[in-house]
Amino acid sequence: MRQFVFIMLGTCSIAGAQTASLSVCEVLNSTLDHWETTIRGKISGSSHHGFFLSEGINADPCPGWPRRFFTAPAVIGLYLASALGVEVTEEQKASNIAFLRRLRKEKRPYEPTFTITGVVVRRPWSPTYRRADGNYMSLPDEYGWLRAVIVMKSTKEENN
Secondary structure, X not given: OHHHHHHHHHHHHHHHOOOOOEEHHHHXXXXXXXEEEEEEEEEEEEOOOEXXXXXXXXXXXXXXXXXXXXXXXXXXXXXXXXXXOEOOOHHHHHHHHHHHHHHHHOOOOOOOOEEEEEEEEEOOXXXXXXXXXXXXXXXXXXXXXXXXXXXXXEEEEOOO
């Protein structure tokens, strides 16, 4: 009997561990904060406005979210260096910057999917709506529509 109980407890602890990457929407729908995870998605953005990991390339809200009012795009901001109480090494920071520089220079006929491991940090909620032109507007903060960021620790391109 004890052996059976031990096996069951072992199975439960393994089942609770994350074994695969999560989608952007799975992370955004979670209530956890400051947790290390691996997320898969498309990278979009620019060095001027910042880079984001998105569910798709059209910035729609996650499934089940409102489409126009009190909504947000299915994106997670990418932080390349130590921020928000999360530390990365200088080597990780240099690797993150080199990765985005390389990505910017490459011209691809497809939108690659990446997995990014890091620490997800929630941002304060602010009222956000989607304008008729598809852009998001948030007050009082220009980036208030950004629900979470990930402080990057490693990246990997998935085979498409």
